[in-house]
Amino acid sequence: MKSDSPYEPVIGLEVHAQLATRSKIFCGCSTTFGADPNSHACPVCLGLPGALPVLNREAVEFAIRLILAVGGQVSERSVFARKNYFYPDLPKGYQISQFDVPIGQGGSVEFVCDLHSAHKVQVGLIRIHLEEDAGKSLHNEDPADDSTLVDVNRCGVPLLEIVSKPEIRSPRDASLYLQQMHQILQYLGICTGNMEEGALRCDANVSIRPAGSTVLGTRTELKNMNSFRAVERALSVEIGRQTELVRDGQLIRQETMLWDEKSQTVHPMRSKEESSDYRYFPDPDLLPLQISSSWVDSVRASLPELPMARAARLAAQYGIPDYDASVLTETRELADYYEQTVAVFTDGKKASNWIMTEVLRILKEKSIGISSFPVRPEHLGQLLATVSDGTISGTAAKTVFEQMVVTGKSPKDIVTEGGFAQISDGTMLGHLVDRVLDENQDQVATYRSGNQRVLAFFVGQVMKNSKGKANPQRISELLKERLDRS
């Protein structure tokens, strides 16, 4: 992004992805969202004396998947550490996390910075580590009762923290980076990505420096951004705030800022802790985590094709524009739907047009995902084939499609039952054509005097009389035969 400001933003993101395991990271409690408060809790996730944590193997496997997908290094040996702090929603008094030896290091995330160009941005990763989530505090907003309620259901839910290098240079790129991460996590099937439920959260470190400088300025940490839009807006506001301070010759304080969605402003929360304040030390209840190379290899072999690679393949294999390919690969399910359609109807561009307009429109209207869409991809392929071979007109196809959405029936059944097939029969069409010519002698004269544009008028009249079922190409041929004859 080009900007006139003499200052350049330096942004790093810390993403917290909730892993989609059924049970928590160190105990058997359920991770289901929206349960009654404090109903998913046991001595382990509350840290009661004598309770011992047992590591969830699936959470580790999910972490390995992401590390491999972003080209990072899986540590053969990593260590769980206690991060000590006091907060009402953390009954243990510490959070189990990873500190100096995380499970993953390095790797990068690449994304296209503008859908209509091929310009790619790559952001390096510092580390990926496993940790447990804390509970939730619900502050009462009633001025007469300012009590706070605590829900510990989220204590011990597995999280992956993914820390990027400070290589992001604009709020827009920060949002695109997060969207790409969201997409990768979903393709890997390890996180629902539901930001409203807090399954994907993001904090940002941001500073500014004179454009071209290599020295880092004092950074602030930005929290409480709950959507891709919020990330972009909050960073813009914070960068604006820092720029004004620097212009006025003031110093930027290292502090944590909270984004307020309602007022679209940022407010300081508390001064930033140094990591030494947390008194990290290895958790004596957990052995170091050992990961064998054969485990890593088997996870590597099971990785799905990732979004960027799949978009590139779809564009090349089916001859569709990059833009179409990126829309169609937005989710793994949509890309599957497209490929199952093209398996039946091989014109990739026509299939892509139909899915991007008609199918996505209905998904939006009904607020559903493609996995709940009632029209099966092979049925959509059959519908497109019936248009292509002239069985039905493009206009009739839209009506047939609407009925497929409502009934879930095959296009063949709907075409037969509803009589949607085009009339291509010469004798029948001949009668329709003759009638229109008889009724419009003036236009016939106009045509014969050299104004051939009235042909479209005749075609329209025949189509109307046939209630849209006549084959327009055949009508046109029959009209010309008659009009050009005398």
Ligand SMILES: [Zn+2]
């Ligand atoms: Zn538990």
